[in-house]
Amino acid sequence: MKRWVGLAALLAACVGTDAASAQSLRVGMVAGFSGPAAGIVQESADGARLYFDAINAQGGIKGQGIELLTQDDKYDPATAAAAAKALASQGVLTLMLSRGTGPTEAMLPVLKDNKLPLVAPATGAISLREPLQPWVYHLRASYQREAERAVKHLASIGVKRITIVQVNDPFGNDAGKGAIKGLDDVKLRAQSHLRFDRNKPELAPTMQAIAKAGIEAIVLIGPAYAVVEGVNALRAAGSTAHVATLSNNASSDFVKQLGDNARGVIVTQLLPYERSTANPLVREALGLAKAAGRSELTPAQLEGFAAAKLVVEALKRVGGKDIGREGFAKALDGARIDLGGLQVHYSEKDHGGLEFTDVSIVGPDGKFWR
Known part of the structure; x- marks a missing residue:
């Protein structure tokens, strides 16, 4: 699948004094961009970039643009751990949208050693929820x-x-x-x-x-x-x-x-219907997608979009001028965040995220119907 060239990114590139020219806030994504989950991983990354592009076009966060750095773990746990270490050394503030239970579990020691948060892992494994993993902040239901x-x-x-x-x-x-x-x-x-x-x-x-x-x-x-x-x-x-x-x-x-x-x-x-403009999150995502030349979203793109919005809301809440990993995590603990009709609440003892679930059926047009 080709990556979106977001209209917001093009606008940001044309402004000489915007957030794109400032030091960037680095966000990492370790997931299987090749291998058995490649299609859905690319879709979720596309959705995340869609929102980050829009924020950068508006000036970024505290004058800094957001840069998404990706690493392909090939859906392999050992590779995932090594990739997470590599991104940690590159100064990412948080990881997001890891895919799969095994690869995500393999990253846990890296998160602990580097005090590195992981937001919205694309896994509902109970092993990542019970007991609480202090550096993991879930978005989706189990x-x-x-x-x-x-x-x-x-x-x-x-x-x-x-x-x-x-x-x-x-x-x-x-x-x-x-x-x-x-x-x-x-x-x-x-x-x-x-x-x-x-x-x-x-x-x-x-x-x-x-x-x-x-x-x-x-x-x-x-x-x-x-x-x-x-x-x-x-x-x-x-x-x-x-x-x-x-x-x-x-x-x-x-x-x-x-x-x-x-x-x-x-x-x-795990999120509202990606074609339902009655939902504020979906309406926002569809509006930005259309501005970027896309007429629709997939469920995975919407999940990536929601995860990026969660990251941005946390970045906005970090106290002080300098944004760091521990400040980012502290901003999430105790936060109540409205993603657009979806309320996410975290505490120091609960990083469970949403409990929303729904069912869809593949229609004759090859789209997910609800």
Whole structure:
């Protein structure tokens, strides 16, 4: 995907005495710009740049422009830790939008050693929330809450025979617990709870068995490539069962990979509908996107936009002229921040962020409908 050339960035470049000419406030992003999550990572980075460009065009923060420095961790934990160290040495004030449980967990020692905050990691892992990680500030809801929401949606449309198919790793185990809780809450039990290997999903036999069993719906928890393989195998086996997956697959790239089998797939979402101009955050993001030559947003772009707005609001609240890492973290602790119809509250004992969850369905146009 090509990076946006924001109108705001072009305006900033044309003004000789603006924030772009001052010393920049460096923000880092370590995520899988290549590898299995590349599409959604690039989308979230695009959304962040959209907001940072707009702030820079207005003069930046206290006369300083915001510079987003990115490092590709290839969705690998060891690489993520090394990349976080590299950005820490380059003077970033905070990291943002890491993707994946393993890579984010690998960064925790780096955050502690460098007193470096991480804002809005794109993971809902409970291991990053309990116990509290003092340098991690979440934006999105947990994987467990997402999976619970997916199950309750299926039950609300009359589905009773539900199977859980999850990747056999910490992410899958975590989200799987949420699916089980959702089933318990609606007085249902999983018809089966199956696991697959992340590196070799080999889901065709599993989906054939599910089709023969007459299962009405599958909660399919895993990375995009595995979910695509599973959906295609299910349809090839002749099943018309509902498929629900989580927001880690809420990208246009995921829909493209599914092709003709995308229509009807249910995907949980963690922010308001990206086409709903009734929401102030979405309305603001869409306005800036259109000014930059884009007519729409994806869910991942909106998450990146919201994360960037959270970073900017924290930067504005840092006391004094000089902005540092500890001051940035202190500005978040105890803060109540309105991102535009979404209230984020942090305290020294709670960095949980939002609890918002929703469901979408891929429509015939390949867009996420709600």
